[in-house]
Amino acid sequence: MPGHIVQTAPIPGQKPGTSGLRKTTREFQAPHFLENYVQAIWNGIGGVAGKTLVLGGDGRYFNAEAAQVVLRMAAASGAARVIVGQGALLSTPAASHLIRKRGTDGGIILSASHNPGGPEGDFGVKYNGPNGGPATEEVTDRIFAATQAITDYAMLDAQDVDLSTLGETRLGQMVVEVVDPVADYAALMAEIFDFEAIRALLARGFRLHFDAMHAITGPYAKAILEDTLGAAPGSVVNGTPSPDFGGGHPDPNPIWAKELVDRMMGPDAPDFGAASDGDGDRNMIMGRGIYVTPSDSLAVLAANATRVPAYADGLAGVARSMPTSRALDRVAEALSIDCYETPTGWKFFGNLLDAGRATLCGEESAGTGSDHVREKDGLWAVLFWLNILADSRASVADLMADHWARFGRHYYSRHDYEAVDTAAAKGVMDALRARLADLPGTTAAGRQIAFADEFSYDDPVDGSHSAGQGLRVGFTDGARLVIRLSGTGTVGATLRVYLEAFVPGPEGLDRDPQEALAPMIAAAEALAEIATRTGRTAPDVIT
Incomplete structure (x- = not known):
């Protein structure tokens, strides 16, 4: 040949x-x-x-x-x-x-x-x-x-x-x-999690609904959740990979996984709902009547890691991407372990995992993982949740309520402006970047600014330096605003605005996130002038 x-x-x-x-x-x-x-x-x-x-x-x-x-x-x-x-x-x-x-x-x-x-x-x-x-x-x-x-x-x-x-x-x-x-991956999952406990949970009548979104995770989910663990036939839906993902958008968030959201918010909702994305590395977690943000999910996994056999001896450390909410930081502080803040991109976690400095890591964009592989892992996250629920015998809603009561709640949302004119998106970033040094001590929409910077990262393992990783504005009440351009779009520019507000509790832990973040939304527009500079009066996607 x-x-x-x-x-x-x-x-x-x-x-x-x-x-x-x-x-x-x-x-x-x-x-x-x-x-x-x-x-x-x-x-x-x-x-x-x-x-x-x-x-x-x-x-x-x-x-x-x-x-x-x-x-x-x-x-x-x-x-x-x-x-x-x-x-x-x-x-x-x-x-x-x-x-x-x-x-x-x-x-x-x-x-x-x-x-x-x-x-x-x-x-x-x-x-x-x-x-x-x-x-x-x-x-x-x-x-x-x-x-x-x-x-x-x-x-x-x-x-x-x-x-x-x-x-x-x-x-x-x-x-x-x-x-x-599927075979090698399924065997690895059986080594990490307590499959017997999950089987027992499902045998007690616990109902789950997994939306594979016509993507690659379908065969994996059916083999593990239904064939091995005993979930009822049909628990995995949209499980056959399709070249065009069934005409949908294989992004597991409340916008694109609306079918799952409607099911979990409906009158006969299952106990647990989840979805994964096109290539199987992202996840979305829901309980009956509740959506769990990726940032909160990461924090809950860290707080409950010792319930899982592979992590029973505790975590060496944890890591999150910079735009991810700081809910994980509070868990790490309580566990007396290191919490690393990295740029967006899973490759930045690799050195920490290889060096044994971190065991769990995650991003707000629905990606969580551990040292079992060197990628985020959607189905692994689903099994992690099922293992926690099996061991705790709590519902998702009760588990979240207990978590927020202990650590406080980081209200969090990401607003995406997609296919923005590249020059206009760059103008938003350049204008805010030019103001960063003068922002501390001033106010935006009535909120006092504590710090403002452009995030850079010095890798603690190999010493490499990564600059220009997103603009951050922090407020004196613990709230935070992050703006960055995404590298995953293929048309124009995707401008992402990350909004975070912290409520220590015990009051104010059960508000609608967009309502709780309304003052931050106003502050973001006052600082970034997105509507003025791009003509976009609202984001395309809110997660």
Whole structure:
């Protein structure tokens, strides 16, 4: 099977973000676009000759075709073996686990995470390193540099590999090993959690409702929740992965998972509800009549970690992304453990996890995880909650009420302004950045400002410095405002405003979050002038 060299040239716009390169599907299908970026990955990591890689994706449109391109390019560049999920499918946490379990040299994950799929949707390619986590800043920079200097790529002349059948085949000199995408991950979950306790909970009539959102977690959830743990048939809905996610948006939040919200807020609601996203690394948690914010969920997991067998001896430390609410900080203080504040992007947690400084970590964007893999993990979070509920015998609502009574409540919300004109969004950031030094001691919408800065991060493990990670304004009453541009959109700019207000209790712990945050919403507009500068009078998505 001879290969050939294809002459090419750099293509603008191939700078990877916090989780690889995400663009529209049409862009990835354009001549040389996917091939250029894959070759840039090979060049950026020092080549793949003799290496073993993991490959899989979330099943979105173009997933199968892209997987075959990656295989032919890996074979042409001398890779020794590629371990592929059956049907070119792997959830992101399952891929991370497989990289770690098999000791590979890294892996390629084909996904745009929670972004919509289909011909008019989005696609993405991400390289994860040998630790199973997203590429480090240094590797990401090398990959981007390679996209700007590329002159050619190698491609094997071969037919598509049959990825439907388990076992080994050869593509040129390279071994292609097709594995069950669920089995290894399911075995890992059984090691972490008390499956017997969860089975007993479900046997007592506890009802759950898991919305896989037509995405990759469906087969994992059905195998574990229904087939292994005994949840009633039909507890997992929308469980068959679809190339366009059933025409929906696979982002587990109250806007896009409205079907779940309506069910959990209805008259015959189950005891527990959850959802996961396109590639299986995010989660949404609900109880009967209650929505749990991702920030609160992270804090509850940390506060109750010793109920889970894998964390029975306690936590080495915890970490959260900077925009995530400071609810986790209060739990860490009570447990006398370190709490690290990092930039947004799971790769920043990797060093802390590898060094044993943190055990649990999470982001406000519905991602939580631990040192079991080096990615956030949606189904793991669901099982964590079920283990806590089984051990405590409390409802979700009672568990949250007890948590807020003990630690106080951080009312929290994120307002997203999507597809904003890039220049206008940059203008919002630049104008507020120019005022930061003068803000402390002044007021905004009647609230006194205690500090204002642009967040930067010095990694305590490797000493690397990350600047420009978002604008923060803190108030004397413990409230906080964060504004940053997101790196996950593919059209225009996504401006994100994070609002946080703290109530120590015992009064005021059961208000509607948007009502409780109304003064902060007014302060955000007074400081950032989003309506004036962008023409947007309201956010597109509120979570």
